[in-house]
Amino acid sequence: MAMKSSPVVLKTWYVSIACIMLLSALLLFPVRISLASPAVLVVDDDGFASPTDCDGSDPAYSSIQAAIAAAFPGDEIVVCPGVYSEQVTIGRDGLRVRSFDGSAVDGTPDTVIQPGELTPAAVLITANGVVFQGFYIKDATTGTGHAHVHRGVFVQGDNNVILNNKVEGRGTCRFADVGILVRGGGVGNGVAENNLIENNEVTNTCNGIATVSIATNNAAAYTTIKGNTVKNNLGIGIAADRTPSALVGFNEVTENEIGLKYNSDSEKGLPATGTKFRCNDVYGNEIYDAQNIATDNSIMDAEFNWWGSNTGPDPSKISGSVDYVPWLTAPKEEGCPQKGRMTGGGVLRGEVLFINKTKVSATVNFGFEVHCNNEKEPNNLQINWRVGGQTFIFHLTAMNYAACFETAADQGMPPAPFDTHVGSGEGRLKIGPSPWTPATIQWMFVDDGEPGVGKDIFHAVIIADSTSYVISGKISGGNMQAHPDDP
Template sequence: MKRRLIVSACAALAAALSAMPSHAAQTTLVVDDNGAQCPGAGFTSIQAAVNAAIPGSTIRVCPGTYNEVVTVNKANLQLVGPRTPADCTQPGAPNPATDAIVQADNAAGGVVNLVENGIRFQRFTVQNNTLGPGVFTGASFSGHGVQQNLVQNNVLGVYFNSDGATDSTVTRNCIRQNNQAGAASGNGIYSDLGLSDADIVQNAFFDNDSSALVLTGGAPGAVDAVDIDTNTSQQDGSLLAVFNSTDTRVRGNTVRNGTGSAIFVGNDNTALQILSNNITGSGRGVRTSIDFGGGPSSNVRITSNVISGSTSTDGISVGPNSLTGSFISSNLAFNNPRDGIRVDAGGNAGNQITGNVLRNNAEHDCHDDTVGAGTAGTANTWRSNAGLTENRPGLCRGTPS
């Protein structure tokens, strides 16, 4: 009898479940603007699919042109387009027969807006916002994943913000020619609302007039635990301008033919690491400065970078009152039009400049204008640097190899 009751109960439960709406049927939604590539698609608009989706769904978008602002406000959605990577330095019009092209003007935000946690957005072309960014990520959320997209011809490319609760990423995108007039124009990736626990990795940046990346905020620590690794920057204003950061790393990036400082270290950075970057043909290589206000950066490591052929001044330059208690070590700087390493007068004290190889720099390989109890009457320690020319005897020792 007990067994019969159990079987009856199970049958009743199964009947009840079968009468309920099926969320499983909604876990993958398909979008096609005109039904040409995906005749069975349930939606012609990306936003309509987002509105119909439940959290955790996948939205597959077929090739076409989508003239709409997309606001993704449901957690853990995945939006996947068909785009395949191409050479980022060869701009051309995207093909709606093979690419999912999302474009619109939106003064209030991006063409695509990620305003919930855990959203993945990948393999799209996002373009032509003359009023703002291509992609916007909300600062009150995290777990964003912006991957393998082409972001071009907007005021700025990706407006990247995160609260840091979980890791957010911008990876393997082509971000180019985001130079429309407007606020923060000319930047590939821009952040000023707070960015924490984020990775910016393996992206290609091309011809963004201001900078590939600008990371800043209203107070020290606004940028925290961000890794900027193995990106390429060609013909951008800079690879990076960073302000108010803590525990941030810039490693293994390649910069070619930038117009300004390849890596610009602004005010109030702490425990910033600039490691193993290869910089050729920029205005300057690495520059620390407080020209925009704020205090000096400290505990910065500028190590194992190769910097050559700067077009304006120095390989590594420390502007007045901008760097204390930091390390400049094991760098190679050559064929720059002024100095290999230059430290300007002012409060640049307690820095250790060691083991660098400096050669064929037009004015000095080693240059330090500070005054103190350090090497050669400077306020810093210079040790084991190979170079031939110096503004004070004792800064460079030995023959550059």
């Protein structure tokens, strides 16, 4: 008698096969098992790696974009060495996308992003709070099929960090290529704000690093460009173009056509108010070391930079209204120490206060402790004054930028490698019984010897509710002291 197969057995057998196939898929492909964040997602061009071993056998993503698509805000994406021929768009907030060793400027630029197209960019960041770190972005395109602008990294969101990357262009200025560009437009309110471009190397492109505004809804503000090496570019090294409150500091800018470029256009609502160039090494650029093309008669603030000589810049290498006095008498490492702090407390009396450019007689009390490195803490600053029966109190809540330099001031004892501290930050202002109001501040403090009375300089600009308060003068009582230690 023929035996009949049991349908129950067959069903179980098919289910078992399905489970085995599913298990195999899970083992062969990187799948996010948990939805909890943060998680670490790994990318390797051979599809196998772990967060600690790029030669590991765990399933990994084989493309950067695939890992970004699978990530959640707060996740970290680690990319192993290799050549990734893809454009990358980061549109998810809070991601950290980094190469395995975290740096392409340490002599090992081994994690390469080399797409066939760089428009709008090789790497486009439309999200906020992203860290993009340690990649070698290479434009290897040739031929006539790319008659348009190329960009290495294009930042359109807010609060992003572009760190330790190397960007190499295609060696032409026909299409105004940019190595790293910060500009909003089409993202959020259209203004890319509070982005940090730090410790990158940009070479062989048209324009190295640029923070740019072209309209009020296609703009950038509060960009910090710090510690980058920008050299051998066919156009501009670093441009702050109609961007307010940009801080360009501690960069090496050499062997470009133009070193530093500044633009401001108040008539079109694109002023570069508060933009400063500080502690840069700027020399050996072909046409100009610094150029101001502003249409609103504003002055390019380029004090405390090293121009390749202790006698300052070559006048023939300066174009437009550029304030370069005082200058550093040694390169930035020596002239702008990032270790140390300044303390002070005292009073200014007389016509030392300007409210919306109107001079006012006042007594101003102050006290502070601020570090040369804005990442060091604590950083405290409080300023009080009284006008028309009203008491004004400013309190610093965050220091966003700091730099220390040696000038011609005689600080006396104890000796420190600097006598001047400049910085900027955020705070709050209280006027009489009114509630606290958000405010911004920029300052310069100068330790000009002992005793400090009549010598030390206090200068601060506070802006709150569209009102500016400028406090400036030599102190009438108290002291300021530069300290070489950095506890």
